[in-house]
Amino acid sequence: xxxxxxxxxxxxxxxxxxxxxxxxxxxxxxxxxxxxxxxxxxxxxxxxxxxxxxxxxxxxxxxxxxxxxxxxxxxxxxxxxxxxxxxxxxxxxxxxxxxxxxxxxxxxxxxxxxxxxxxxxxxxxxxxxxxxxxxxxxxxxxxxxxxxxxxxxxxxxxxxxxxxxxxxxxxxxxxxxxxxxxxxxxxxxxxxxxxxxxxxxxxxxxxxxxxxxxxxxxxxxxxxxxxxxxxxxxxxxxxxxxxxxxxxxxxxxxxxxxxxxxxxxxxxxxxxxxxxxxxxxxxxxxxxxxxxxxxxxxxxxxxxxxxxxxxxxxxxxxxxxxxxxxxxxxxxxxxxxxxxxxxxxxxxxxxxxxxxxxxxxxxxxxxxxxxxxxxxxxxxxxxxxxxxxxxxxxxxxxxxxxxxxxxxxxxxxxxxxxxxxxxxxxxxxxxxxxxxxxxxxxxxxxxxxxxxxxxxxxxxxxxxxxxxxxxxxxxxxxxxxxxxxxxxxxxxxxxxxxxxxxxxxxxxxxxxxxxxxxxxxxxxxxxxxxxxxxxxxxxxxxxxxxxxxxxxxxxxxxxxxxxxxxxxxxxxxxxxxxxxxxxxxxxxxxxxxxxxxxxxxxxxxxxxxxxxxxxxxxxxxxxxxxxxxxxxxxxxxxxxxxxxxxxxxxxxxxxxxxxxxxxxxxxxxxxxxxxxxxxxxxxxxxxxxxxxxxxxxxxxxxxxxxxxxxxxxxxxxxxxxxxxxxxxxxxxxxxxxxxxxxxxxxxxxxxxxxxxxxxxxxxxxxxxxxxxxxxxxxxxxxxxxxxxxxxxxxxxxxxxxxxxxxxxxxxxxxxxxxxxxxxxxxxxxxxxxxxxxxxxxxxxxxxxxxxxxxxxxxxxxxxxxxxxxxxxxxxxxxxxxxxxx
Numbered sequence: 001x002x003x004x005x006x007x008x009x010x011x012x013x014x015x016x017x018x019x020x021x022x023x024x025x026x027x028x029x030x031x032x033x034x035x036x037x038x039x040x041x042x043x044x045x046x047x048x049x050x051x052x053x054x055x056x057x058x059x060x061x062x063x064x065x066x067x068x069x070x071x072x073x074x075x076x077x078x079x080x081x082x083x084x085x086x087x088x089x090x091x092x093x094x095x096x097x098x099x100x101x102x103x104x105x106x107x108x109x110x111x112x113x114x115x116x117x118x119x120x121x122x123x124x125x126x127x128x129x130x131x132x133x134x135x136x137x138x139x140x141x142x143x144x145x146x147x148x149x150x151x152x153x154x155x156x157x158x159x160x161x162x163x164x165x166x167x168x169x170x171x172x173x174x175x176x177x178x179x180x181x182x183x184x185x186x187x188x189x190x191x192x193x194x195x196x197x198x199x200x201x202x203x204x205x206x207x208x209x210x211x212x213x214x215x216x217x218x219x220x221x222x223x224x225x226x227x228x229x230x231x232x233x234x235x236x237x238x239x240x241x242x243x244x245x246x247x248x249x250x251x252x253x254x255x256x257x258x259x260x261x262x263x264x265x266x267x268x269x270x271x272x273x274x275x276x277x278x279x280x281x282x283x284x285x286x287x288x289x290x291x292x293x294x295x296x297x298x299x300x301x302x303x304x305x306x307x308x309x310x311x312x313x314x315x316x317x318x319x320x321x322x323x324x325x326x327x328x329x330x331x332x333x334x335x336x337x338x339x340x341x342x343x344x345x346x347x348x349x350x351x352x353x354x355x356x357x358x359x360x361x362x363x364x365x366x367x368x369x370x371x372x373x374x375x376x377x378x379x380x381x382x383x384x385x386x387x388x389x390x391x392x393x394x395x396x397x398x399x400x401x402x403x404x405x406x407x408x409x410x411x412x413x414x415x416x417x418x419x420x421x422x423x424x425x426x427x428x429x430x431x432x433x434x435x436x437x438x439x440x441x442x443x444x445x446x447x448x449x450x451x452x453x454x455x456x457x458x459x460x461x462x463x464x465x466x467x468x469x470x471x472x473x474x475x476x477x478x479x480x481x482x483x484x485x486x487x488x489x490x491x492x493x494x495x496x497x498x499x500x501x502x503x504x505x506x507x508x509x510x511x512x513x514x515x516x517x518x519x520x521x522x523x524x525x526x527x528x529x530x531x532x533x534x535x536x537x538x539x540x541x542x543x544x545x546x547x548x549x550x551x552x553x554x555x556x557x558x559x560x561x562x563x564x565x566x567x568x569x570x571x572x573x574x575x576x577x578x579x580x581x582x583x584x585x586x587x588x589x590x591x592x593x594x595x596x597x598x599x600x601x602x603x604x605x606x607x608x609x610x611x612x613x614x615x616x617x618x619x620x621x622x623x624x625x626x627x628x629x630x631x632x633x634x635x636x637x638x639x640x641x642x643x644x645x646x647x648x649x650x651x652x653x654x655x656x657x658x659x660x661x662x663x664x665x666x667x668x669x670x671x672x673x674x675x676x677x678x679x680x681x682x683x684x685x686x687x688x689x690x691x692x693x694x695x696x697x698x699x700x701x702x703x704x705x706x707x708x709x710x711x712x713x714x715x716x717x718x719x720x721x722x723x724x725x726x727x728x729x730x731x732x733x734x735x736x737x738x739x740x741x742x743x744x745x746x747x748x749x750x751x752x753x754x755x756x757x758x759x760x761x762x763x764x765x766x767x768x769x770x771x772x773x774x775x776x777x778x779x780x781x782x783x784x785x786x787x788x789x790x791x792x793x794x795x796x797x798x799x800x801x802x803x804x805x806x807x808x809x810x811x812x813x814x815x816x817x818x819x820x821x822x823x824x825x826x827x828x829x830x831x832x833x834x835x836x837x838x839x840x841x842x843x844x845x846x847x848x849x850x851x852x853x854x855x856x857x858x859x860x861x862x863x864x865x866x867x868x869x870x871x872x873x874x875x876x877x878x879x880x881x882x883x884x885x
Contacts, residue, residue: 004043005034009099011047016098017863022131029124030099036117037080037107045073046083046096053086053093079210081106086202087209105178105197109212118182125257126330129272133261134328137869139273140862141236141249141258142855146229149834149847150278159242159855160276162225162235165200168244172221173204175213177249179256189255189755190338191746193231194440196250198224203246225250230436232296234259234833236273240856253298254338254760262299262831264337267323274855276832278847280825284311286844289349289821290360290379293836293845294342301829302836302845303341304348306768307822308403314346318828325876340763347768349821350401351413357383357739358765361398361413362821366842368416369814371807373423377431379841380417384738385460386453386499388425389482391418392491392802394735395615401767403820407775409783412805412813419810425498432505437466440753447472447530449516449693452480453734454725455536456503457741458748463506465749470530471508474515477567480538481726482734484563485585487592488798493566517693522721532748535693535707535716535723536741539686539731545580549638550682554645558589558683565592573598576676578648580604580635581683582612585731587619589683590627594795601626602675604633606653606665624791634667638680647676686731697721706730713747713757714740722747768820781816784809 009024009031024031034043048062060070074094077083084097084106097106104121144162158164166172175197183189198221199207207213216224225235228250236258237245249256251273253263261272280293284307294302305314347353351361360379367376380387391414402410424431437443446462448455451473459469477483479496504510516522522533542557544550558581565571577598579590582605590603603622605612609631612619623629632653639647652671658664688705698717700708707723709716714724724740726732747757786803794801805813823845834847856862 003031004040005031005038008034008038008043008046012096012099015051015096016859018098022127029120029127033104033107033117033120033124034082036120037082038077042073042077042080042082045070046077049083049094049096051096053095055091055093059094078206081109081210081212084202084206087205105175106212108178108182109175109207113182113185115185118185121178121182129257129261129265130328130330133265133267133272134323135870135873136866138239138855138862138865139258139261140239141273142239142241143273143276143831143833144235144237144248145276145278145832145847146235146834146838149837153278153847153849155849155852157854162248163222164243165237165241165245165248166218166221166225169201169204170218171201171204172216172218173199173207173213174216174221174224175199175207177251177256179258180252183255183756184754187756188759189750189753190252190759191750191753191755192233192252192255193228193250193438194753196224196228196231196233198248198250200246200248201244227436229835229838232298232835232839234273234298234831234835238859239274240859240862242855242857251298253300259298260337263334265328265333266319267328273831275830276834276847277849277851277853278832278834279827279830279850280832280834280836280845281848282311282823282825283844283846284822286842287822288360288363288366288819288842288844289352289823290363290841291342291348291352291358291821291823292360292839292841293823295340296835296839298833298835299829299831300341301826301831302823303344303826304352305344305346305822305824306348306820308768308773308818308820309346311822311824314344314824315826316345324873325880327877338759340760342763343766344824345766347766350403350767350770351398351411352821353765353767354397354401356397356733356736357742359383359398362817362819363842364420365411365413365416365814365817366819368420369811369817371811373420374427374431375841376420377424378433380420381431381433383742384735385457385502386482386496386734386738387417388421388495388499389453389491390735390738391415391421392495392800393482393486395733403768403770403773403818404816406770406773407778407818408780411817412783412785415784415786415805416810416814419805419807421499422804425495430502430505432502433464435464435466435506441749442466443468444752445470445528445530446532446534446748446752447516447522447525448534448536450480450536450538450725450727451475451478451510451512452536452538452725452737453482454538454727454737454741454744455480455534456500457738458534458536458724458744459508459741460503460506461742461745462748463503463508465745467749467752469508471510472514472516473510473512474518476512478510478512481540484566485540485559485588487562487565487588487595489591489595489794489800490588492800515691517691517695521695522693522697526720531720531752533721534741534744534748535699535721535727536725536737536744537688537690537693537727538737539688539726541687541689542682543685543687545635545682545684547635547637549640549645552638552640552643552645554640554678555638555680555682558585558681559686561589561681562592565596571596573679575678576600576602577679577681578602578604578675578677579681579683580648581685582607582614582631583683583685584614584618585686586683587614587622587627589681591622591625591795592798593679593681594625594627595798598679600628602628602630602677604630604635604648604650604675606632606634606656608632608656611656621791625795626791633673634665636672639674645678645680647674648680649674686726688727694718694721699723704730710757712743712761714744715747715751715757720751722751778818781812783816784813 013021056071233250364376652668655666725737
């Protein structure tokens with residue numbers, strides 16, 4: 001019995017002399033694809049066709065069938081994508097097209113991809129990639145470098161410019177990328193833009209006419225190419241196209257068949273796509289190690305390294321074996337090709353690594369040293385929308401790890417950041433980031449519950465992508481602990497509100513005085529069209545002491561004390577005050593009590609002075625303001641008389657942690673003391689009040705009452721609900737909450753689009769080993785410091801009297817940065833696409849012409865070159881095997 005689908009597949013291979021053909025058995029994936037798309041009668045008609053255009057009448061004459069019957073069959077095959085048609089005012093013609101990855105989009109676009117079809121396409125691609133891609137000297141596609149990356153090269157040719165292909169036609173269409181559509185259908189979508197496949201000329205007509213894509217103008221086409229470059233996608237055309245191409249594929253290395261020959265299969269530009277005549281080069285004097293180039297490099301050729309070690313010592317050697325003379329099967333493919341190792345083995349700048357948000361500290365220091373403060377602010381806000389806030393309250397872990405400290409003293413990172421942010425706060429025109437909505441998600445509604453740093457950060461980054469974001473806050477004040485848990489003398493309300501104002505400017509809606517779970521539920525919000533939720537309610541309740549007398553009127557929780565003050569309640573403390581706690585909140589409470597009129601303030605902590613978790617500079621300020629620190633004491637009982645607090649009894653704490661480092665205080669019950677006090681303020685930790693927020697959901701809490709989430713994606717047990725910040729980690733730093741908010745925004749963006757939440761997000765950061773570096777020869781420019789304010793003056797006001805650096809000081813301090821981070825390029829891996837160059841704000845990475853290879857002039861020449869290479873490769877492999885015997 002004849003198998004017409006096998007015959008049709010063989011017929012196509014013979015007509016086109018396809019160099020990548022694989023055996024067409026009845027069970028071959030391509031044959032099974034045809035079986036799903038074509039009838040036996042379709043196949044018979046198809047085998048009467050040629051690559052030359054013919055009318056239905058001509059094909060009907062060959063078939064000996066009525067024209068109307070043949071025309072119906074042809075139109076069905078056109079709709080199925082197995083043949084191509086051209087419609088002009090004069091005639092309607094049909095022709096065969098070769099079947100290959102890329103042309104498969106004809107068959108797959110416009111249809112709902114069921115699981116079987118997706119598996120068949122991938123099986124066809126993998127069989128082809130394993131059996132034939134290694135036999136190809138060059139890819140069946142060719143990378144076209146980013147236009148502005150090569151515009152200065154006088155030797156560039158027309159076929160190396162993307163506008164050559166745009167200017168060759170006046171017909172354009174745009175369609176979804178098949179590769180990304182299929183990976184999304186498998187639950188493995190990578191998060192890149194979907195509508196990126198550009199059709200030109202008659203292919204554009206075909207796509208629009210058959211409903212596979214939408215027509216766009218020339219100007220729109222150019223704008224889409226720029227958006228693709230912004231998204232890190234790489235332009236590809238057919239390998240033998242010089243002046244015109246039916247396709248411009250804008251590909252990623254994590255999904256697209258075109259580029260997986262390089263990223264997954266390690267074929268050095270053969271099989272999938274072909275490298276350009278360029279390679280990326282880094283200007284070490286300009287590079288600041290911000291990582292933008294590494295982040296967008298689809299081939300993982302650029303990584304973050306260091307300027308303090310020779311670049312050649314940071315780049316792995318070229319692999320000893322290649323497909324040119326070695327059998328190259330699937331066992332050589334990289335199963336982890338979608339992971340993103342952004343940092344080289346040697347490590348990179350410690351400031352970027354230690355920052356929870358991985359902000360490019362070195363980058364904004366460079367800009368600040370040049371007086372480019374608005375540019376520095378824009379760079380910071382890529383990862384942190386609240387630089388003015390963090391410049392005042394961040395514990396600057398980045399500064400503690402600063403390499404400069406090995407020379408003399410660490411860079412004053414926070415003071416410079418604060419200066420940068422304050423320049424913008426004082427400007428007549430604020431910096432408002434650009435919103436870049438995408439058709440898939442523009443206007444989609446997302447609800448953020450909680451207007452603290454994490455919720456606000458998430459809202460900010462979602463809004464920049466085009467989401468319609470509403471923030472629900474149960475209090476009448478925005479900012480969470482920033483405005484209600486930190487005293488004004490450390491962080492002014494005006495500073496917080498000024499940075500929140502930017503969020504309003506980009507369209508975020510705020511609904512204050514609304515407690516989700518009490519006044520409305522998540523189910524009600526779903527009914528209103530909200531597609532995802534981010535729960536960032538913080539930890540705004542105080543923990544109890546669990547001792548006698550703690551419910552007396554004179555015993556106050558530290559959180560309530562600060563909240564009341566920040567909400568405008570009058571506080572007048574008379575007499576001695578005792579504060580219990582050793583963390584930053586306890587220090588804030590103690591310093592606030594001094595300003596509120598306390599006769600004296602004694603702070604008691606379980607921890608020893610060395611173990612106290614409060615920041616060292618905060619402890620120093622507390623002591624300077626007259627607060628007495630009493631380490632290694634724990635509360636035993638509140639002393640009262642006639643229902644009023646008169647003091648507190650304490651017992652000696654001999655150990656806070658057990659041998660495993662777990663919190664397990666040990667007391668000497670025989671060593672006690674009593675201290676007079678009319679007010680006792682308890683600041684021993686914070687707890688979370690979920691209320692009814694997660695009722696009737698699959699969200700689960702831990703035994704410490706924090707929300708259970710995936711560590712990377714922050715997704716809860718309810719797929720559309722995400723959570724982060726203190727509500728997940730317990731009380732941590734504002735910058736930790738801000739970083740979590742950005743990560744949640746990435747997850748929500750992917751969730752709403754239907755993409756995988758983890759692909760390309762497992763980047764690991766590693767700092768350089770500072771002890772292995774040579775610090776001789778560096779200058780000893782002293783650190784710049786702002787003018788000091790007399791503590792006696794500080795305690796008389798709730799205003800923030802801390803001084804900024806001057807303009808000259810900020811520049812001078814930024815100039816002290818050693819610039820220890822630097823991008824490094826593995827030229828063996830670099831394909832010369834130029835995407836990295838347009839993402840560099842410092843003009844530090846450029847394309848350099850290193851070869852003058854000319855693409856084939858035609859498909860026939862491409863086939864001839866490929867056939868010759870296949871034969872020569874087979875001879876090399878056999879010779880190598882013989883030499884080993």
